Structures are given as structure tokens and as C-alpha cells.
Amino acid sequence: MARTHDTVNVMIGTAGHIDHGKTALVRLLTGCETDTLEEEKRRGLTINLGFAPCKLSNNSQVGIVDVPGHEKFIKNMVAGVAGIDTVLLVVAADDGIMPQTREHLSIVELLGVKKGLVAVTKIDMVEQEMTELVIEELRDYLKGSFLEDAPICPVSSITGDGFEKFYKALSEIVSSVKPREVTGVFRLPVERAFILKGYGTVVTGIPFSGRVAVGDTLELLPGGKTCRVRGMQVYNEMADEGFAGECVALNVTDLSQQEIVRGMCLVTPGYFEPTPFLSARLKLLGSSPSALKNRTPVRFHTGTTEVMGRVILLESSVLEPGQEALVQFRLDDDIVVGPGDNYIIRLNSPVVTVGGGILLSGGRRKLKQFKQWIIDDLVEKESSITNQARFVEHLVKEGRHTPVRIPDLAKKANMPRDQLSTLINELVEARKVVKVGGKDLYIHVLPFEDLEQKVTSVLQDYHDRKPVSLGMSRVDLRKGLKLDTTLLDELVSSMTSSGAMIEESGLLRLSSFKVSLDRKRIKLKREIEEQLKADRFKPPQAEGLAKILKTSPKIVTELLVLSAQEGTLISLDGIYFHADAIEEARKILIDTLKEHEKIGAASFRDVLGTTRKFAYALLEHFDLTGVTVRIENLRYLKGAGT
Incomplete structure (x- = not known):
């Protein structure tokens, strides 16, 4: 259904002391009665929020919310102004600045409102001189606030005097306000x-x-x-x-x-998660009746929510009036918020507004006081919160060594997934974020480079401990770093591409590492290989070779491993054979099965002239490599009708 007006998504909010004429001015401006409750009409005061459309001089339409002025209904007032973009501060000429004038102005300022104007009402009830005194008083009072240079318009809601100038000023202020972005998550x-x-x-x-x-x-x-x-x-x-x-x-x-x-x-489903713990920047008003101590109980207001909780000061034990600090609010109930939301806090006794600020993040982890890494993280988050690309980059970085997924990032950023994906791809192009494998996983470049350093350290330690080994397997490296396979694969790919690492025969080594054997060990290695080739199907192992070659089992074991890494020898569950011997055994097995169809371990032992241990190790190897298939205790050629 088409709208009958050119609606601009900007909301005006009233503010001011009780009985200063906010509702009457809204009625004059819009033609709407915003006091709709019987009690409101009977008592002549606004209790709940009243909403009305407001047509501007350029024929566009915005919204206006009329809030209660009585101190008992401050929570209703906060619920109304939480969604506004500009404020209409109303001050009665017969009263001047009153307590709720001050508190309302503090609240809208804490809630991030940057523009507005002031209406001096009830000018029909006082002499012009009194109106001028109130205007002068307001100019002094508003110095240093966001309304310092705002228009101050005397107007009567009864006679209409001053309305034309007021209406023009309001239209100009609202036209200068940037409409809300509508591309985000609802x-x-x-x-x-x-x-x-x-x-x-x-x-x-x-x-x-x-x-x-x-x-x-x-x-x-x-x-x-x-x-x-x-x-x-x-x-x-x-x-x-x-x-x-x-x-x-x-x-x-x-x-x-x-x-x-x-x-x-x-x-919108899937983008928000209620939370009881909120990290934030808190500004304590200079008008606060006292300093704020750690764990002080407070009334926490954001959006239309009021909830009890405690404030945890992360940088100090006490916050003095006029000071700011990073804090965590621990609330009694879960609430729904977004990064960058504004909030205010009020004391329980006396019930007054004492501060507010910007929310940085929610969660279920209690933050500890005086932890510099926590402070640094929140400062970085605060500096990036108004820049979408920087904020998304920070959220990825926050994952540290654990890759994050788009759906999880979307929940933290409260951002549509397609918009988030575009920003992530730009960060990947700028080499600030690394995409892990072909999956929907991302890690910040700084922790990724830190992991590369850890890989280098683990490999260097391995080379120092095993100088005759050609390298470390991926499985052992992953266990040493406690990483998942996908992230390790990305690290290996990055480090081999940059030339920092070499991968050969399934083994990883630093490109700077070279196996260095002295002449004695080179000769001993050749003798080990020759001995295993000669003994074919009954190869002596480390202890036996050490006795034959008159050296230590430790040195023999190191050289066996090196020869296996090079491919000259093959290890079958720790039993070393010469590669030529295994190939010869394979051919013998195939020829025997072609002639006899099946064979048992004892028969294969006799064919090779070896022991059951060696025969069984070879048969297990041929099962694993697809030469044979085992049915009960017999082997058949794989694919030969079995």
C-alpha cells in the first residue's frame, strides 16, 4: 500500500520539565493528541509515550515522540528518546530551567543526540521581558552542550504567536539530520x-x-x-x-x-543473541551526587529496556564525577543490544541519572579488573566501532588463533551476511585477513603471522633434536601446535609459497635446514641400506644392525629413519625393509595368488623363506596398499572376483 506522504525516517523527540507544554506544542505542530490514556487526560500530564507524524515545510513527513516530563516517568522518557535523531527541548517562560530540564538534556546528550532546537513555551502567560530573561538564561545554560548554537524559539501553543518562526527553524534542523541507514539488520x-x-x-x-x-x-x-x-x-x-x-x-x-x-x-532471526554482560565506555556526569565505586548497583537503560545490574570498573576502583572509564555492566537479566548503542545509568538512591555512554560488546564472560590486554582490546574496539570495515577486521582479530565464520561474525556485528561477506573479501584483498582454505573461515593476518612463527619454532626445535631427519610429518606438527587440519594446511601453503618451508615426500622442513652427515655416518648409512637389501625378507633391525656394524642402536635408528624419509627404506609399523625387497615380495605374492588363488600367512612365510613376523608385516602392507584383500585368515588378489 503506497504512503500518502513523502516520509523521511527521522524521529524528533521532546524533552523538558513536567507541565512545560510539550504535549500542547506537539498538538499544535501535528494536530494529533498524544495523551491517549484516560489517566493522562484526567491528570493533565503525559505518562506514556505519544507518537505522531509531523509534516515539514518542504512537504516531507517525519515522526515526533512526546515524552513524559515527570521525574517518576523518567524510564518512559528514556524509552522514547532512545530512538530519536533530534530533540525539541521545551522550557516554559513562566518557569524557566527546572530539574527535569537539566536531567532530560543530560539524557539526550548521553544517548548521542547531536542536533535540536529549543522552544520557549507559554509566552502568552508572561510579559515579554520575562521571556527574554528565560532565553538569556538558556543561552548561558546551554554553553558547552550540543544545543549551544541551536535556535531558541519563543512560541505560544494557545495563541500561535511565534509558531511560524518555530516551524521554519524545526524544518531546517530536521532537514540537516541524516536519515537512518536502512540497510542493516532489522x-x-x-x-x-x-x-x-x-x-x-x-x-x-x-x-x-x-x-x-x-x-x-x-x-x-x-x-x-x-x-x-x-x-x-x-x-x-x-x-x-x-x-x-x-x-x-x-x-x-x-x-x-x-x-x-x-x-x-x-x-531478523539469527543475528542477535541476548546477553547479561556488556562492555562499554561510561561517562559519569559532573552533576553526579557522588563518585561511582566498583560494583555499584545501577538502573541500566538502553532502547526501551530498564534492568537492574552492577557496574564493574575495569581501569580503577572509583570513578569521579566528570570522568570517563571502560566498564562492564553485569545485569540481572539478558537484554538485546548492538555495538554502538547508547545507554544511561541511574542510581537507586537517590534515583537520578548519573552517566551513560556507548556499548562496545556483549557476552557471557566476566571481565577482570586491571587486565591491560582487556583494556587494549576494548580501546581498539571503541576506535573502530563507527567504521564498518575496521570493526569487522577487529572482530576477526578478536578470534586470535581460532578462525571465525561469517554467521558468527554476523551475530557479533549485527550485519547482513551479504554485506559482511563483501567487507571480508575487501579485507582479504587488502591482506588484513586470511581466508583459511576453501572454507568459510577467516583469521586476522597478525595472529596468522604469529602462528607462522610458532610453526617455524616447532620445526627448528625438531631439526635441533633430529638433525639427520628430513623433516616432520603434518600429523606431528599439528599435534605439536594443537591446530585443526584446515588451518595447518593454510599455514603450510602460505609458508611453502613464501619459500620459508619445503615439503617433500610428506615431510615438512625449514628451507634453511640441510641434513648434514659426516663421512663416517654417510658410510654407515650406505652399509645399513646394503645390509637390508642383501637380507631382503629377514632384515635385521636396529639392535641387530648395531651388532653387525659395531655401532650404537641410537645412531642406527637415526639413519634408518633418514633412509626411510628418502624412500630407500620403507617402515612397516617400525619394521624396516629395503624398498627393492618390498617390490620383489609384491611380485612374488601376485604370481603365487595367480597360481593358487589364495594364501595364508604361514604359506607366504615359506614362499619367502622368512619368519612369521616379517611375512605378516608384508601382508598387512599389501592389504593397505590395495594389492590384496583379506577374508578371514586368507589373502586374495583384490578385484580377482573376491
């Missing part, structure tokens, strides 16, 4: 849920990111129950889709009103 912090007769469950709120369309499947978190969007309204008009920064009402299936509470989120 996330809607629930503002409220209710039953609409004839339709069923309706969920309202301001999406933080992405878009939603009729027919989409969404997931309710925490909980994980899924639902389908049957229909929707955007600013009270039927629509086929809604975007971040708009006020949407979703008619959903498979969810009851009782299952949904404010603070939960409707999200």
Missing part, C-alpha cells in the same frame, strides 16, 4: 504491545536499524519465539514496509500480548 525495541479487536497482537516502537515488510518472519528476544508480520501501520497509515527511525505498529501472528513486554526486541 531490530525493533518494543515500546508496547496490545490487542486490537479483529486483528490480534500489535507491537509498536521505533526500529533502530533495517527495514521490515509485511510477510517477514521476526524473532522475539529474549525468548526466541518467531512470528510473522501480518500487517503494519507507519504513523497511523497502512503500509507494506517500515524503516529504521519511523514509528511502526506491527500486527504479528503467533505471539500473545502476555508474551511481549517493553524492553524486548523484534529482530
Whole structure:
């Protein structure tokens, strides 16, 4: 269904003290009554959030959320302004700056709002001189804040005086605000849920990111129950889709009103994971009544969520008013957040807003105080959080020596997989990230280079211990490094391509390594090989060869291994044969089976003129290499009708 207005996904939020005329100004601006509850109308104050469409001078439409001004309803106020892009600070000319004026301004500033304007209301109730004094007071008060240079517009919601200038200023401010990106993953912090007769469950709120369309499947978190969007309204008009920064009402299936509470989120399935532990940058307001100690209980607000928890100071034991620090919040319940979300905290006693900041990441691991590597990691994450490519690179780097997958990265970044894949491929092209094998696995180049150094160290240690060995098998190297096969294969491929490593006959060695034998050992090695070739099917092993050649079994063992690595000898479970002897035994076995069809170990022993031990080792080898097949205790030629 087409919309009747050119809607821009920007949300205005009101702020200001109770009874300063926020709702009346919104009514004048939009023609909408945002106090909809009977109690609100009876008591003449805003309790819950009110949403309305606001038509600007350029004929485009944005949203406006009217928040309560009473200190008892601050949690409702925070839930409203959490999704706004610009603020309308309302101050009554007959009252001036009041406690909730100050607290509301602190809250919107902590929540990352950068633009806005100020309306001085109720000018019809005071002399012009009083209005001018309030404007002067505001200019002094707003110095150093994001509203320092904002327009201050006197306006009466009763007579309409000043409205034209106010309306023009508001339109100009909103036009300068960049609309929300709608390419991300959909996330809607629930503002409220209710039953609409004839339709069923309706969920309202301001999406933080992405878009939603009729027919989409969404997931309710925490909980994980899924639902389908049957229909929707955007600013009270039927629509086929809604975007971040708009006020949407979703008619959903498979969810009851009782299952949904404010603070939960409707999200695209598979991208978010509720968490109780949040790392963050915290700024303690200079107006805080006291310093903040480690493990102080706080009321934590983000999105439409309010949850109790404790703040863990990671860099110090105490945070003084006006200071900033890296912290971890340990909350009493799981909540859904995204990197870069803003938040505020309030004390339990007195119940006042004392600080806020930006969330960096969630998880289930408790961070320890005074750990420099934890601080360094969070500082790097904080510096990259506004740059998607750098942030994805950091998330890959965070995996350290463990390769990460696209679906896992998508959950950490809350980013669509196709968008994430594009960024990852760019990082691979820039050689900042390494793709591991042909699989959907990635590792940052720095830990990858660190692993290459570890491979070098393990191989160098092997060469030092076994100077006559041609190298180390992949299996032994993998065990020594405790790596999975895919990552080791990528390391070997990288190091052989760069010339740092050589792989021959299934053995790995550093390119700088050379087997060096003195004349005596060269002669001894040749004699060992000749002895095994001469004794063919009854080859003496290390102990026997040591006696024959009058040397130590250790030296003989080293030279046996070297000859096997070179391929002159072959080891069958530790029994060494000359390669020529094995080939001769193979031919004898094939000829015998062609004549007699089958053979047992004892008969093969007699044919070769050897012992059962050697005959059995040779038969096992020929089974493994596909020459024969064993049925019970007999061997047959493989493929010969068996």
C-alpha cells in the first residue's frame, strides 16, 4: 500500500520539565493528541509515550515522540528518546530551567543526540521581558552542550504567536539530520504491545536499524519465539514496509500480548543473541551526587529496556564525577543490544541519572579488573566501532588463533551476511585477513603471522633434536601446535609459497635446514641400506644392525629413519625393509595368488623363506596398499572376483 506522504525516517523527540507544554506544542505542530490514556487526560500530564507524524515545510513527513516530563516517568522518557535523531527541548517562560530540564538534556546528550532546537513555551502567560530573561538564561545554560548554537524559539501553543518562526527553524534542523541507514539488520525495541479487536497482537516502537515488510518472519528476544508480520501501520497509515527511525505498529501472528513486554526486541532471526554482560565506555556526569565505586548497583537503560545490574570498573576502583572509564555492566537479566548503542545509568538512591555512554560488546564472560590486554582490546574496539570495515577486521582479530565464520561474525556485528561477506573479501584483498582454505573461515593476518612463527619454532626445535631427519610429518606438527587440519594446511601453503618451508615426500622442513652427515655416518648409512637389501625378507633391525656394524642402536635408528624419509627404506609399523625387497615380495605374492588363488600367512612365510613376523608385516602392507584383500585368515588378489 503506497504512503500518502513523502516520509523521511527521522524521529524528533521532546524533552523538558513536567507541565512545560510539550504535549500542547506537539498538538499544535501535528494536530494529533498524544495523551491517549484516560489517566493522562484526567491528570493533565503525559505518562506514556505519544507518537505522531509531523509534516515539514518542504512537504516531507517525519515522526515526533512526546515524552513524559515527570521525574517518576523518567524510564518512559528514556524509552522514547532512545530512538530519536533530534530533540525539541521545551522550557516554559513562566518557569524557566527546572530539574527535569537539566536531567532530560543530560539524557539526550548521553544517548548521542547531536542536533535540536529549543522552544520557549507559554509566552502568552508572561510579559515579554520575562521571556527574554528565560532565553538569556538558556543561552548561558546551554554553553558547552550540543544545543549551544541551536535556535531558541519563543512560541505560544494557545495563541500561535511565534509558531511560524518555530516551524521554519524545526524544518531546517530536521532537514540537516541524516536519515537512518536502512540497510542493516532489522531490530525493533518494543515500546508496547496490545490487542486490537479483529486483528490480534500489535507491537509498536521505533526500529533502530533495517527495514521490515509485511510477510517477514521476526524473532522475539529474549525468548526466541518467531512470528510473522501480518500487517503494519507507519504513523497511523497502512503500509507494506517500515524503516529504521519511523514509528511502526506491527500486527504479528503467533505471539500473545502476555508474551511481549517493553524492553524486548523484534529482530531478523539469527543475528542477535541476548546477553547479561556488556562492555562499554561510561561517562559519569559532573552533576553526579557522588563518585561511582566498583560494583555499584545501577538502573541500566538502553532502547526501551530498564534492568537492574552492577557496574564493574575495569581501569580503577572509583570513578569521579566528570570522568570517563571502560566498564562492564553485569545485569540481572539478558537484554538485546548492538555495538554502538547508547545507554544511561541511574542510581537507586537517590534515583537520578548519573552517566551513560556507548556499548562496545556483549557476552557471557566476566571481565577482570586491571587486565591491560582487556583494556587494549576494548580501546581498539571503541576506535573502530563507527567504521564498518575496521570493526569487522577487529572482530576477526578478536578470534586470535581460532578462525571465525561469517554467521558468527554476523551475530557479533549485527550485519547482513551479504554485506559482511563483501567487507571480508575487501579485507582479504587488502591482506588484513586470511581466508583459511576453501572454507568459510577467516583469521586476522597478525595472529596468522604469529602462528607462522610458532610453526617455524616447532620445526627448528625438531631439526635441533633430529638433525639427520628430513623433516616432520603434518600429523606431528599439528599435534605439536594443537591446530585443526584446515588451518595447518593454510599455514603450510602460505609458508611453502613464501619459500620459508619445503615439503617433500610428506615431510615438512625449514628451507634453511640441510641434513648434514659426516663421512663416517654417510658410510654407515650406505652399509645399513646394503645390509637390508642383501637380507631382503629377514632384515635385521636396529639392535641387530648395531651388532653387525659395531655401532650404537641410537645412531642406527637415526639413519634408518633418514633412509626411510628418502624412500630407500620403507617402515612397516617400525619394521624396516629395503624398498627393492618390498617390490620383489609384491611380485612374488601376485604370481603365487595367480597360481593358487589364495594364501595364508604361514604359506607366504615359506614362499619367502622368512619368519612369521616379517611375512605378516608384508601382508598387512599389501592389504593397505590395495594389492590384496583379506577374508578371514586368507589373502586374495583384490578385484580377482573376491
